[in-house]
Amino acid sequence: MKQIFIVGHGGPEKLRLRESHDPSPAGGEIRIRVRASGINFADVLVRQGLYPDSPKIPCVVGYEVSGTVDAAGPGVDQSWIGRDVLGLTRFGGYADVVVVPEKQVFEKPVLLSYEHAAAIPVNYLTAWQLLVVMGSLKPEETVLVHNAGGGVGLATIDIARHIGATIYGTASSGKHAFLIQRGLHEAIDYRTKDWRVELNRLTNGKGVALITDPLGGNHWKKSYKALRSTGRLGMFGISVATTSRLFGPLRLLPVALGMPFFHPIPLMNTNKSAFGVNLGHMWRESEMIAGWMQILLKGVADGWVRPHVDKSFPLAQAGEAQTYLEERKNTGKVVLTV
Numbered sequence: 001m002k003q004i005f006i007v008g009h010g011g012p013e014k015l016r017l018r019e020s021h022d023p024s025p026a027g028g029e030i031r032i033r034v035r036a037s038g039i040n041f042a043d044v045l046v047r048q049g050l051y052p053d054s055p056k057i058p059c060v061v062g063y064e065v066s067g068t069v070d071a072a073g074p075g076v077d078q079s080w081i082g083r084d085v086l087g088l089t090r091f092g093g094y095a096d097v098v099v100v101p102e103k104q105v106f107e108k109p110v111l112l113s114y115e116h117a118a119a120i121p122v123n124y125l126t127a128w129q130l131l132v133v134m135g136s137l138k139p140e141e142t143v144l145v146h147n148a149g150g151g152v153g154l155a156t157i158d159i160a161r162h163i164g165a166t167i168y169g170t171a172s173s174g175k176h177a178f179l180i181q182r183g184l185h186e187a188i189d190y191r192t193k194d195w196r197v198e199l200n201r202l203t204n205g206k207g208v209a210l211i212t213d214p215l216g217g218n219h220w221k222k223s224y225k226a227l228r229s230t231g232r233l234g235m236f237g238i239s240v241a242t243t244s245r246l247f248g249p250l251r252l253l254p255v256a257l258g259m260p261f262f263h264p265i266p267l268m269n270t271n272k273s274a275f276g277v278n279l280g281h282m283w284r285e286s287e288m289i290a291g292w293m294q295i296l297l298k299g300v301a302d303g304w305v306r307p308h309v310d311k312s313f314p315l316a317q318a319g320e321a322q323t324y325l326e327e328r329k330n331t332g333k334v335v336l337t338v
């Protein structure tokens with residue numbers, strides 16, 4: 001098998017292709033010949049030494065793949081063999097072979113290419129948890145999607161559009177036309193304007209019902225203030241850590257120091273709530289995840305789940321693929337192909 005290892009913290013040069021023997025599936029596991037692997041911002045954070053859940057280095061990252069099953073371990077339904085699938089991997093996805101628990105594998109919709117199938121698990125499950133499960137978004141409400149042009153951002157737009165809500169989003173200006181075409185009602189260029197001022201203008205000073213915020217630190221304070229009464233803030237990432245000029249673990253310091261503390265009394269008196277989402281801490285809830293996934297895969301058939309792959313890179317060019325994300329060039333998903 002071929003795998004991309006992170007051999008140390010630093011730039012894309014810390015990614016190395018290594019070869020080893022194919023793994024065999026143990027009881028309850030399935031082996032997948034990978035055709036495409038999804039890249040997530042968390043993978044970049046691991047390489048930069050900024051990801052709290054990082055496995056010990058050297059490691060192979062990657063949370064999701066699509067491909068074809070070629071072996072099934074004891075106790076597993078052998079009819080999986082030969083089927084096209086997509087699956088969640090608890091790391092190890094940057095590879096041409098993975099072994100994963102059966103409960104994390106789902107049949108690939110025939111409508112989707114391998115690349116598009118690999119773009120579904122992390123982005124759509126995260127967006128589903130944010131908007132539907134914990135955010136309770138309703139058709140008459142307005143949601144503000146930060147980082148609307150990213151992988152999770154586009155999935156969030158798909159789901160909010162399906163719900164029928166009004167959708168505002170922040171993104172670099174070059175992505176706005178595409179986002180409007182995808183269903184965003186108003187795009188805000190947060191890099192040249194204060195998004196809060198723009199949002200106040202758009203909502204006549206009222207604020208919005210739900211905000212999805214993967215930026216972290218004091219950005220969460222600003223988002224919380226931009227909620228209207230009964231508003232919910234969904235926090236799910238710390239992208240701002242990458243812009244810190246400090247070194248090593250110190251880079252997380254400004255993020256940690258800027259974070260809000262939610263005291264019950266102000267929460268009560270402002271009629272607002274704040275919640276966190278971390279899909280990487282949901283492994284023990286596989287039945288719940290499987291239930292969400294069935295809805296999303298039906299959404300593919302019904303046409304409202306529309307994964308968008310911006311760019312594919314060969315597995316050996318994982319460094320270039322991560323750089324593309326870091327340089328904010330992506331609109332939607334970036335995948336590795338075998």
Ligand SMILES: NC(=O)c1ccc[n+]([C@@H]2O[C@H](COP(=O)([O-])OP(=O)(O)OC[C@H]3O[C@@H](n4cnc5c(N)ncnc54)[C@H](OP(=O)(O)O)[C@@H]3O)[C@@H](O)[C@H]2O)c1
Binds near residue numbers: 215
């Ligand atoms: N908690 C969870 O379960 C979970 C799951 C998936 C993702 N996430 C988090 O959600 C966020 C988005 O993840 P993703 O995989 O969908 O990535 P992504 O959004 O596809 O890729 C990066 C994009 O983020 C924007 N961005 C904002 N601040 C940035 C910064 N400081 N440096 C680089 N890019 C920045 C850029 O778009 P613009 O130029 O348009 O701003 C860039 O194109 C990340 O923080 C990630 O860790 C969390």
